[in-house]
Amino acid sequence: xxxxxxxxxxxxxxxxxxxxxxxxxxxxxxxxxxxxxxxxxxxxxxxxxxxxxxxxxxxxxxxxxxxxxxxxxxxxxxxxxxxxxxxxxxxxxxxxxxxxxxxxxxxxxxxxxxxxxxxxxxxxxxxxxxxxxxxxxxxxxxxxxxxxxxxxxxxxxxxxxxxxxxxxxxxxxxxxxxxxxxxxxxxxxxxxxxxxxxxxxxxxxxxxxxxxxxxxxxxxxxxxxxxxxxxxxxxxxxxxxxxxxxxxxxxxxxxxxxxxxxxxxxxxxxxxxxxxxxxxxxxxxxxxxxxxxxxxxxxxxxxxxxxxxxxxxxxxxxxxxxxxxxxxxxxxxxxxxxxx
Amino acid sequence: xxxxxxxxxxxxxxxxxxxxxxxxxxxxxxxxxxxxxxxxxxxxxxxxxxxxxxxxxxxxxxxxxxxxxxxxxxxxxxxxxxxxxxxxxxxxxxxxxxxxxxxxxxxxxxxxxxxxxxxxxxxxxxxxxxxxxxxxxxxxxxxxxxxxxxxxxxxxxxxxxxxxxxxxxxxxxxxxxxxxxxxxxxxxxxxxxxxxxxxxxxxxxxxxxxxxxxxxxxxxxxxxxxxxxxxxxxxxxxxxxxxxxxxxxxxxxxxxxxxxxxxxxxxxxxxxxxxxxxxxxxxxxxxxxxxxxxxxxxxxxxxxxxxxxxxxxxxxxxxxxxxxxxxxxxxxxxxxxxxx
DNA sequence: ATGAAAGCGCTAACAG
DNA sequence: CTGTTAGCGCTTTCAT
Numbered sequence: 001x002x003x004x005x006x007x008x009x010x011x012x013x014x015x016x017x018x019x020x021x022x023x024x025x026x027x028x029x030x031x032x033x034x035x036x037x038x039x040x041x042x043x044x045x046x047x048x049x050x051x052x053x054x055x056x057x058x059x060x061x062x063x064x065x066x067x068x069x070x071x072x073x074x075x076x077x078x079x080x081x082x083x084x085x086x087x088x089x090x091x092x093x094x095x096x097x098x099x100x101x102x103x104x105x106x107x108x109x110x111x112x113x114x115x116x117x118x119x120x121x122x123x124x125x126x127x128x129x130x131x132x133x134x135x136x137x138x139x140x141x142x143x144x145x146x147x148x149x150x151x152x153x154x155x156x157x158x159x160x161x162x163x164x165x166x167x168x169x170x171x172x173x174x175x176x177x178x179x180x181x182x183x184x185x186x187x188x189x190x191x192x193x194x195x196x197x198x199x200x201x202x203x204x205x206x207x208x209x210x211x212x213x214x215x216x217x218x219x220x221x222x223x224x225x226x227x228x229x230x231x232x233x234x235x236x237x238x239x240x241x242x243x244x245x246x247x248x249x250x251x252x253x254x255x256x257x258x259x260x261x262x263x264x265x266x267x268x269x270x271x272x273x274x275x276x277x278x279x280x281x282x283x284x285x286x287x288x289x290x291x292x293x294x295x296x297x298x299x300x301x302x303x304x305x306x307x308x309x310x311x312x313x314x315x316x317x318x319x320x321x322x323x324x325x326x327x328x329x330x331x332x333x334x335x336x337x338x339x340x
Numbered sequence: 341x342x343x344x345x346x347x348x349x350x351x352x353x354x355x356x357x358x359x360x361x362x363x364x365x366x367x368x369x370x371x372x373x374x375x376x377x378x379x380x381x382x383x384x385x386x387x388x389x390x391x392x393x394x395x396x397x398x399x400x401x402x403x404x405x406x407x408x409x410x411x412x413x414x415x416x417x418x419x420x421x422x423x424x425x426x427x428x429x430x431x432x433x434x435x436x437x438x439x440x441x442x443x444x445x446x447x448x449x450x451x452x453x454x455x456x457x458x459x460x461x462x463x464x465x466x467x468x469x470x471x472x473x474x475x476x477x478x479x480x481x482x483x484x485x486x487x488x489x490x491x492x493x494x495x496x497x498x499x500x501x502x503x504x505x506x507x508x509x510x511x512x513x514x515x516x517x518x519x520x521x522x523x524x525x526x527x528x529x530x531x532x533x534x535x536x537x538x539x540x541x542x543x544x545x546x547x548x549x550x551x552x553x554x555x556x557x558x559x560x561x562x563x564x565x566x567x568x569x570x571x572x573x574x575x576x577x578x579x580x581x582x583x584x585x586x587x588x589x590x591x592x593x594x595x596x597x598x599x600x601x602x603x604x605x606x607x608x609x610x611x612x613x614x615x616x617x618x619x620x621x622x623x624x625x626x627x628x629x630x631x632x633x634x635x636x637x638x639x640x641x642x643x644x645x646x647x648x649x650x651x652x653x654x655x656x657x658x659x660x661x662x663x664x665x666x667x668x669x670x671x672x673x674x675x676x677x678x679x680x
Numbered sequence: 681a682t683g684a685a686a687g688c689g690c691t692a693a694c695a696g
Numbered sequence: 697c698t699g700t701t702a703g704c705g706c707t708t709t710c711a712t
Contacts, residue, residue: 006456006460008704008705008706009705009706010705018682018683019682019683019684020683020705020706020707021682021683021684021685021707021708022681022682022683024706024707024708025681025682025707028707031681032681032682033681033682034681034682037681037682049456051456051457051460052705052706053399053460053704053705053706054460054461055395055396055398055399055404055461055704055705055706056395056399056688056704056705056706056707057705057706057707058395058688058706059393059395059396059399059687059688059689059690059704059705059706059707060687060688060705060706060707060708061688061706061707061708062688062707064395066438073424074420074423074424074427075420075421075423075424075425075427075639077417077420077624080414080415080417080420080423080424081415083414083415083420083439084413084414084415084420084441085415087414087415087439087441088441091440091441096438096440096461097438097439097440098406098436098437098438098439099423099427099437099438099439100431100436100437101424101427101428101431116346116389116391117391120346120391120393120394121394121395121436228624229624229625229627229628230627233628255624255625258625258628258629259628261628262627262628262629262630284417284568284569284595285569285595285598285625287569287570287602288569288573288598288599288601288602288629289598289602289628289629290602299415348688348689348690349689349690350689350690358698358699359698359699359700360689360690360691360699361691361692361698361699361700361701362697362698362699364690364691364692365691365697365698368691371697372697372698373697373698374697374698377697377698392689392690393688393689393690395688395689395690396688396689396690396691396704397689397690397691398690398704399688399689399690399691399703399704399705399706400689400690400691400692400703400704401690401691401692401704402691402704681712682711682712683710683711683712684709684710684711684712685708685709685710685711686707686708686709686710687706687707687708687709688705688706688707688708689704690703690704691702691703691704692701692702692703692704693700693701693702693703694699694700694701694702695698695699695700695701696697696698696699696700
């Protein structure tokens, strides 16, 4: 920090009566240091509360012991969980975590376009639901960048994803199997059509599932909930204004599902008696809501991504692609359709 | 990143036909550079995609354009919101954000004891609900450290807090005013008695409020919900096992309140008919739950903290202490007590 | 096993 | 207005 003229390696060297090279070696556990010397250095360092300046050492050594993680919105549940997972493994491996957010599609594109500049600051980078244009990815790979993507898969780097089509299909089939025919969809992210493929994949799976049962997917049964509780609420209101009201709704995030339920209740509908609702995520609060949902192991995904990054920092190996398991969690917001 | 041998200031200087000092000046917008020279440098820099190495520049200049934020649990809603708020203002001011987490009381103590080492990496530090022992604080102040505390107030540094006693009192009085006499408390953080004063303050306010109405505060009406939904659920179960069941409960966080409600429902109680529940925070999902609560402006608190930090980076001013406003948000989980 | 010395890439006086 | 020259604190050959 500004004013703090801190202890340098030289101070330690002087006090220990050795050269600063020796201090450097001793402190980093390198070989070729006499045990007695090492002990003495350690002792003095401790006594002086010496901490190597990370910037100086990065400049000299080229490593930062820092990794970056970029997410669209650091405050959203999903992203905060991924960050927390990554943070946990990174910090216990002695790495610091730099968090970048890029709210709008434009911010994200800009971030990615300029990613090289952040890659300069870190040993590796985790990209969560960020665009990854082939050209950039190629360039990064050539530069020898270390990164892993979450929610998106590229050829050159390790990735952590889920099988969105399958997971969404499970959700819709759960509804179908309960006898529902008029099934609404609350989707999101219409403002991010280019790279934010999640909504599209889930939407497509929804349509495919209906088609598989020869059920029509009406436009008036699809609404955009913007991935937020409030948005889910509005989306539900919209669905409730349809000429024929759906008897079940698949919201592609739990927060939207909760908003939908709350709106349905405001409209006097009983869940699940009049309306079944299934979400996606298994949010921490889903259980309190008794929400039926498709679970994805968000924290573990962050942990996994961090671990993969750490691995790729150690040696060059072909990129692994981890597809995290999802599972249906049946609680009490879905029920068999009653004749209407 | 590892492999990337990047463009240095020297490359730019050579290509632009000037000295590297001039490049440095031109790029940083310092005076005493001929407009034409500056233009030329900018152009070349752009062309070469030159990015100054942040580590080198920090080493030379002593500034990092990075601030740190330390929170107990980066994945918890409250903390993630504060981080998001701070991130927003910091990133738009061109600062990077390093996030530190310290889960256990011990981790937190250790972090604080060693804070100097992180202060070395950053221009300033935001401490959210971290211990701040007078001795350390004193030492930091002497070293000229820049920091602001959130949820805790010290003499030497700016702070952002809320008036916990008042806010908790408002919550309990809301219940009292609805005619409740048997009021339970779901608190948390018993594992962090030393510095994590929030639970204590709210607890004390609860007791004081009851005392003010000559109502007893029974031990069996207090349970620890560990600040989590699941914990709130267990706490509620415990309260429901009391010899006399409370007719209302004050949970000192919304997540615990939601857990409590869910547990009450499992036990066949109707909320608010049989049991009123009030929370604390105004969580994003509180509205979906129709939860009555005391709102604190979490994101704004993070923003404010960041802004104060930025200010204190600019000049030495006496520390400001910002007390964020809280407000009662009445929704539908509290109601007048019906005779029992 | 240890020391001396040459940078890492940039900023900040100091000259001109 | 611009160039030269020291460092910032540490790592890393290369000697010894």
